[in-house]
Amino acid sequence: MATNNDDHGGPAVSDEEWARFLEQAGEGPGEAPKEPSARARMVTERLRREDEQRARAAKKGRGRGAGAGRGAEPAGWRTGPAWQEMQGRGKTRRRLKATLAVAFVAALALLAIRPELVIDRVTGRAEQDAKAKEPLAPETARPTAAPSAQYPDRPTLKEPFKGSPAVQWADGAAGIELPEATGLNGLSKEQVGTGLTLAKQFLVAANLDPATIRGERPQAALDLIDPAQGELLDVLERALAKPDKGSDPLRMFTRAGAETRLAGDVVKVRGRLEVRPGDAHGQVDLLADYTFVYPLVQTKPGAEEVSRSIIRRQMKFTVANPKEWRVKAGTVQLGDYLYDVGNSACSVYDGSLHPSFSDPSGVSGPTPSGTPVDPYDRSRSLSEETREGCGTLSRS
Incomplete structure (x- = not known):
C-alpha cells in the first residue's frame, strides 16, 4: 500500500485509507457532519493540488480524444454515499407527494360526479342500506307485526x-x-x-x-x-x-x-x-x-x-x-x-x-x-x- 509523507516529513495515511475514513464518517446514522481536522484539511489541499497538476499536464498533451480521468479527491461528506442517500429520500418524498396529489384530485373528481358515495357514508345511509339488504332468518312462526316502513325508495x-x-x-x-x-x-x-x-x-x-x-x-x-x-x-x-x-x-x-x-x-x-x-x-x-x-x-x-x-x-x-x-x-x-x-x-x-x-x-x-x-x-x-x-x- 503506497504512502506519502506530508510537507513536515512525517508519514501520511494512504489515499485509499483516507477515502475509506471519509466514507465511514459519511455513513453515520443521522449524525451532523463534523468539521475536518487540520491534518484532514491539509491532505485534502494536497490532493486538490495534485488534481490541478494532472489537469495542466493533460492540456499539454493530445487536445482531442482525452478520456475523462478520475480525480484523486475522495468523496466528501456533501458528495459521498450519505448525502446521495439523503437525495434519494428527497426524491422518494417528492414522488410520494405527487402521488398523493393525483389521488386527491381523483377523489375530488369522484366526489363531484357521485357525491352520494361520501354523503351516504357520512350520514350513515350506506350502512343502513347494507343492513336493509341482509337476508332475514327463515320464518318459523306467524310474525307479531308488519315489517318496518323504512323503505322509501322506488324500484x-x-x-x-x-x-x-x-x-x-x-x-x-x-x-x-x-x-x-x-x-x-x-x-x-x-x-x-x-x-x-x-x-x-x-x-x-x-x-x-x-x-x-x-x-x-x-x-x-x-x-x-x-x-x-x-x-x-x-x-x-x-x-x-x-x-x-x-x-x-x-x-x-x-x-x-x-x-x-x-x-x-x-x-x-x-x-x-x-x-x-x-x-x-x-x-x-x-x-x-x-x-x-x-x-x-x-x-x-x-x-x-x-x-x-x-x-x-x-x-x-x-x-x-x-x-x-x-x-x-x-x-x-x-x-x-x-x-x-x-x-x-x-x-x-x-x-x-x-x-x-x-x-x-x-x-x-x-x-x-x-x-x-x-x-x-x-x-x-x-x-x-x-x-x-x-x-x-x-x-x-
Missing part, C-alpha cells in the same frame, strides 16, 4: 325490490324451506319428508315456474294433485280454459297479464311450512303460508317503470299412508286454500295479475277504497279477511 329495473321489505327475503324456491321431517300420526319420517318435498314442488310449479308466470298451462302443478280429487281438477281445468269470477285460476296459480313481464328473473318469497297431525290416523297435514312478490314491467318497448304485485297464499296439503288410504304415490291432496292479492286490478277475473302503472293504458278496475292494508304484513290471518271488495294498499 328500478336494476333493483326491482328497492324500497320493499322483500329486498331481504329469499329468492324463489330458496324461500320455501322445509322443516325437519319426523314420524307422525302413523306416517314414517320418510313418508312425511316425501310429502314435504311434494308440497314444495307444487308451490314452485304453481307460483315460481317461469312458464306458469308467463301464462302457460301449469301442467307440472296439476300433475302433483292426486287424481282422486277429480272434482277439484275439473274446477281448475274450467278455470284455465275460461276464467271468470267464479272460477279464477289466480286462486291457485300465479300468472302475469299479457301486457306485463317479470322485471328480471327473481321472485321474492317468505313464509313457512308446518307439519300437523291429520284428521284421521295415517294422515298428516302440511300447512303452507307464503307471500310471493312479483316485480313487473310493461312489455311495450322502452318501458322502465317497475310495479310489484304481492300474493299471499295459505294452503293445506294432506299426506296419507298408502297402507291405510287409497292415494297415488308421488302426489298430494289439496285441502282448504286462501289467497290475497295486492296491487292488481280489481274486478278483473281473467286469471292474471294486472298491477297499476303511471301509464293509464293498462288494465284497470274500480277505484280502491277503505282502510289501507299492508300486503307485507304476515301477522294478519287471511281467514279474518273479507274476500269481496277492492281495498287500498299502504305500499307495494
Whole structure:
C-alpha cells in the first residue's frame, strides 16, 4: 500500500485509507457532519493540488480524444454515499407527494360526479342500506307485526325490490324451506319428508315456474294433485280454459297479464311450512303460508317503470299412508286454500295479475277504497279477511 509523507516529513495515511475514513464518517446514522481536522484539511489541499497538476499536464498533451480521468479527491461528506442517500429520500418524498396529489384530485373528481358515495357514508345511509339488504332468518312462526316502513325508495329495473321489505327475503324456491321431517300420526319420517318435498314442488310449479308466470298451462302443478280429487281438477281445468269470477285460476296459480313481464328473473318469497297431525290416523297435514312478490314491467318497448304485485297464499296439503288410504304415490291432496292479492286490478277475473302503472293504458278496475292494508304484513290471518271488495294498499 503506497504512502506519502506530508510537507513536515512525517508519514501520511494512504489515499485509499483516507477515502475509506471519509466514507465511514459519511455513513453515520443521522449524525451532523463534523468539521475536518487540520491534518484532514491539509491532505485534502494536497490532493486538490495534485488534481490541478494532472489537469495542466493533460492540456499539454493530445487536445482531442482525452478520456475523462478520475480525480484523486475522495468523496466528501456533501458528495459521498450519505448525502446521495439523503437525495434519494428527497426524491422518494417528492414522488410520494405527487402521488398523493393525483389521488386527491381523483377523489375530488369522484366526489363531484357521485357525491352520494361520501354523503351516504357520512350520514350513515350506506350502512343502513347494507343492513336493509341482509337476508332475514327463515320464518318459523306467524310474525307479531308488519315489517318496518323504512323503505322509501322506488324500484328500478336494476333493483326491482328497492324500497320493499322483500329486498331481504329469499329468492324463489330458496324461500320455501322445509322443516325437519319426523314420524307422525302413523306416517314414517320418510313418508312425511316425501310429502314435504311434494308440497314444495307444487308451490314452485304453481307460483315460481317461469312458464306458469308467463301464462302457460301449469301442467307440472296439476300433475302433483292426486287424481282422486277429480272434482277439484275439473274446477281448475274450467278455470284455465275460461276464467271468470267464479272460477279464477289466480286462486291457485300465479300468472302475469299479457301486457306485463317479470322485471328480471327473481321472485321474492317468505313464509313457512308446518307439519300437523291429520284428521284421521295415517294422515298428516302440511300447512303452507307464503307471500310471493312479483316485480313487473310493461312489455311495450322502452318501458322502465317497475310495479310489484304481492300474493299471499295459505294452503293445506294432506299426506296419507298408502297402507291405510287409497292415494297415488308421488302426489298430494289439496285441502282448504286462501289467497290475497295486492296491487292488481280489481274486478278483473281473467286469471292474471294486472298491477297499476303511471301509464293509464293498462288494465284497470274500480277505484280502491277503505282502510289501507299492508300486503307485507304476515301477522294478519287471511281467514279474518273479507274476500269481496277492492281495498287500498299502504305500499307495494
